[in-house]
Amino acid sequence: MKPTLKNQLDAFTQACRDKDLRLTPQRLEIFKELARATDHPTAEILHQRLMQGMPTLSLDTVYRTLGTFANLGLVNKVETSESQAHFEVSQVQHHHLICRECKEIIDFQWQYIDNASLPEEVHSWGRIDRKNIVVYGTCHKCLKS
Amino acid sequence: MKPTLKNQLDAFTQACRDKDLRLTPQRLEIFKELARATDHPTAEILHQRLMQGMPTLSLDTVYRTLGTFANLGLVNKVETSESQAHFEVSQVQHHHLICRECKEIIDFQWQYIDNASLPEEVHSWGRIDRKNIVVYGTCHKCLKS
DNA sequence: TCCTATTTAGTAATAATTCTTATGTAGATT
DNA sequence: AATCTACATAAGAATTATTACTAAATAGGA
Numbered sequence: 001m002k003p004t005l006k007n008q009l010d011a012f013t014q015a016c017r018d019k020d021l022r023l024t025p026q027r028l029e030i031f032k033e034l035a036r037a038t039d040h041p042t043a044e045i046l047h048q049r050l051m052q053g054m055p056t057l058s059l060d061t062v063y064r065t066l067g068t069f070a071n072l073g074l075v076n077k078v079e080t081s082e083s084q085a086h087f088e089v090s091q092v093q094h095h096h097l098i099c100r101e102c103k104e105i106i107d108f109q110w111q112y113i114d115n116a117s118l119p120e121e122v123h124s125w126g127r128i129d130r131k132n133i134v135v136y137g138t139c140h141k142c143l144k145s
Numbered sequence: 146m147k148p149t150l151k152n153q154l155d156a157f158t159q160a161c162r163d164k165d166l167r168l169t170p171q172r173l174e175i176f177k178e179l180a181r182a183t184d185h186p187t188a189e190i191l192h193q194r195l196m197q198g199m200p201t202l203s204l205d206t207v208y209r210t211l212g213t214f215a216n217l218g219l220v221n222k223v224e225t226s227e228s229q230a231h232f233e234v235s236q237v238q239h240h241h242l243i244c245r246e247c248k249e250i251i252d253f254q255w256q257y258i259d260n261a262s263l264p265e266e267v268h269s270w271g272r273i274d275r276k277n278i279v280v281y282g283t284c285h286k287c288l289k290s
Numbered sequence: 291t292c293c294t295a296t297t298t299a300g301t302a303a304t305a306a307t308t309c310t311t312a313t314g315t316a317g318a319t320t
Numbered sequence: 321a322a323t324c325t326a327c328a329t330a331a332g333a334a335t336t337a338t339t340a341c342t343a344a345a346t347a348g349g350a
Contacts, residue, residue, distance in 0.1 A: 022296065022347050044337085058299045063338060065297095079279050081222040081230065083307070084337065097270055110264050118280065119255050125242055126284035133278050134224050135263065139271035167316050169328065188307085203330045208307060210328095228306070228338070 008035050008089060012074060019072055029054055030065045031074070031089070040078050040086040040096075040105040078105060079134055095133040101142035108135075153180050153234060157219060164217055174199055175210045176219070176234070185223050185231040185241075185250040223250060224279055240278040246287035253280075 003011075012031050016023050033050050034041070041049070047062045066087055069075040078086040080098060086105060093114050097106040113133060122128065148156075157176050161168050178195050179186070186194070192207045211232050214220040223231040225243060231250060238259050242251040258278060267273065 024297065024347070026298070042337095056299065058301095060300085060339075061298060067339095077226040079224040079226050081224050083230075085226065085228075097267060099271065100274075106270060108264060108267055108270075110267075112261060112264075113258060113278075116257060119253060119257075122242060122253055122255075122280060124285075125251060125253075126244065126282050126286075126288055128280055128282040129245075130282075131278060131280045133258075133276060135267060135273055136275045136277070137271050137273040140269075141271075143271055165327095167327065169316070171329070201330070203332095205308075205331085206329060212308095230306085 003091065005032075005035055015072060015074055021068070021072070026054070026057060026061050027065055027068075029057075030062060031069065034066075034075060034087060035089045037088075040088050042084040042086055044084070046087070079132060080105070095135070097135045097137065097139075099139040099142055100136055101138055104139060106139075148236065150177075150180055160217060160219055166213070166217070171199070171202060171206055172210055172213075174202075175207060176214065179211075179220060179232060180234045182233075185233050187229045187231055189229070191232070224277060225250070240280070242280050242282065242284075244284040244287055245281055246283055249284060251284075 009032070012028075012035075013023060015021070016027070021027070029050055030046065033046055037046075037049075043062045043066055044059065046066075047057065047059045050057050050062070066075060066077075070077050070087075074090060075087050076090050078088060078096060080086060080096075080103075082103060088107075092109070094107045094109050095113070097108055098104070099106075110133065113131070118128065118131065154177070157173075158168060160166070161172070166172070174195055175191065178191055182191075182194075188207045188211055189204065191211075192202065192204045195202050195207070211220060211222075215222050215232075218235060220232050221235050223233060223241060225231060225241075225248075227248060233252075237254070239252045239254050240258070242253055243249070255278065258276070263273065263276065
């Protein structure tokens with residue numbers, strides 16, 4: 001069950017208050033744009049989209065803000081082996097499928113893994129906060145062409 | 146059971162022949178150095194190490210060569226959310242533990258997952274070639290300090 | 291409304307990776 | 321073994337991705 005945009009915004013504004021983070025229009029817009037996105041945009045792409053409604057927004061602010069959000073756990077930096085970082089708003093636990101050809105990133109869920117407990121050696125390594133699966137392959141669209 | 150360095154080198158030279166890849170001293174040294182490494186070095190660190198024995202080796206060659214090897218599946222680019230790419234020689238299937246503090250990357254095995262089959266939606270997405278788990282957390286060393 | 295610490299825009303700087311080009315060389319052919 | 325040629329390399333320049341600096345703007349509390 002995906003949270004509604006409104007729920008996400010409420011959680012967001014609450015998190016800002018909790019963390020003494022000022023609720024600036026830039027932060028709000030960046031968060032909303034990312035929450036609205038179904039792809040996993042890079043900072044640059046997000047910046048381009050936001051420029052429509054906020055022509056003076058700087059790319060640096062997008063990077064800085066995404067970094068801040070990521071530290072608070074409000075957004076995730078998606079692990080890829082690409083050079084540009086991709087972002088998403090933290091939702092329910094999920095994993096990623098990445099096409100080696102077109103680089104498209106798709107979410108999927110896999111409860112079997114979410115519920116599985118990690119091997120003992122991992123627990124003795126330290127404190128875990130996130131386990132994420134990244135599956136690489138080639139999507140049908142690219143296989144056809 | 147970890148393959149011996151000799152086995153890896155044989156597999157490497159064979160792969161070069163198969164793929165019409167010239168067996169240059171640079172390629173050989175880069176591969177050997179990476180096979181010998183137990184950490185997951187970046188191109189830059191690998192370059193530094195290699196400079197000991199090959200003072201004229203250029204950083205660009207290390208990047209180019211690692212890229213070539215990665216395409217052939219001889220080495221893996223480790224998925225991290227850091228900006229510098231980390232590399233490893235492809236070994237038996239394994240996964241990665243990454244400490245958010247010190248950024249150290251540790252390998253671990255998890256047969257439970259290796260043997261599990263992915264959800265149906267993933268199979269219908271396309272052809273899969275690798276499923277990798279990246280676990281983020283904080284290692285004991287960093288928890289203590 | 292005013293104050294002040296935080297945040298931002300604009301631009302400069304740095305870091306990571308890739309490209310360009312002249313030279314070198316692996317490996318096939320003789 | 322000598323020659324040839326397409327591919328690979330070194331060196332440095334160029335690009336790309338991200339972060340830092342600084343003066344001006346502003347969120348949110350007094």
